[in-house]
Amino acid sequence: MPRLILASQSPRRRELLEQIGLTFDVIPADINESVQAGELAVDFVARMAREKAEAVARQQPDALVLGSDTAVVVDEHILGKPADKADARRMLGLLSGREHAVLSAVALIVPGQAERVITQVSRVRFRSISETEMHAYWRSGEPKDKAGAYAIQGLGAVFVEHLSGSYSGVMGLPLFETARLLEEAGISSL
Numbered sequence: 001m002p003r004l005i006l007a008s009q010s011p012r013r014r015e016l017l018e019q020i021g022l023t024f025d026v027i028p029a030d031i032n033e034s035v036q037a038g039e040l041a042v043d044f045v046a047r048m049a050r051e052k053a054e055a056v057a058r059q060q061p062d063a064l065v066l067g068s069d070t071a072v073v074v075d076e077h078i079l080g081k082p083a084d085k086a087d088a089r090r091m092l093g094l095l096s097g098r099e100h101a102v103l104s105a106v107a108l109i110v111p112g113q114a115e116r117v118i119t120q121v122s123r124v125r126f127r128s129i130s131e132t133e134m135h136a137y138w139r140s141g142e143p144k145d146k147a148g149a150y151a152i153q154g155l156g157a158v159f160v161e162h163l164s165g166s167y168s169g170v171m172g173l174p175l176f177e178t179a180r181l182l183e184e185a186g187i188s189s190l
């Protein structure tokens with residue numbers, strides 16, 4: 001069995017990949033995560049997932065490497081992780097009382113093969129969030145390292161009126177798409 005590496009520092013991604021019974025190592029990728037002028041959100045997340053996988057594959061040329069990226073998109077805004085409390089407040093204000101998209105891309109590099117990327121799109125509708133709740137939510141510590149300043153798997157679940165798409169994708173690693181990529185490469189969960 002070839003070695004599988006998850007190119008991520010995210011504890012959520014590690015838990016999700018463990019959920020489908022895979023054995024793997026974790027090596028975080030250190031890349032520049034800024035959006036290029038005029039770049040569409042779908043292109044941005046796919047490029048980030050690819051660049052994370054490529055950065056680790058350069059150090060580990062014999063391994064299969066998975067990279068992933070998640071962004072929350074509302075209107076033309078791509079929301080990454082909030083810089084501080086004011087930024088989290090801004091993001092939650094944009095998400096309050098309406099629907100947004102969560103884009104999660106996963107890239108797989110297999111030695112000697114063309115790189116593959118799948119981008120999964122979910123739609124999430126939030127109820128209205130009051131100013132008091134935004135402050136309380138920030139104080140919980142949860143928004144800090146999450147795209148869009150919320151976590152569907154945590155306290156943020158109370159805002160989620162409706163989800164269509166992939167719960168694991170919103171959390172950071174779409175498992176259906178990930179399993180499909182790995183199966184094509186000969187790694188099966190079952």
Ligand SMILES: Cc1cn([C@H]2C[C@H](O)[C@@H](COP(=O)(O)OP(=O)(O)OP(=O)(O)O)O2)c(=O)[nH]c1=O
Binds near residue numbers: 147
């Ligand atoms: C929307 C949402 C995001 N998130 C998290 C998943 C990701 O960890 C993070 C998005 O940031 P990313 O920049 O995609 O990932 P990361 O920096 O945490 O990890 P790495 O780049 O090393 O792979 O937000 C949740 O945990 N729950 C949610 O509901």
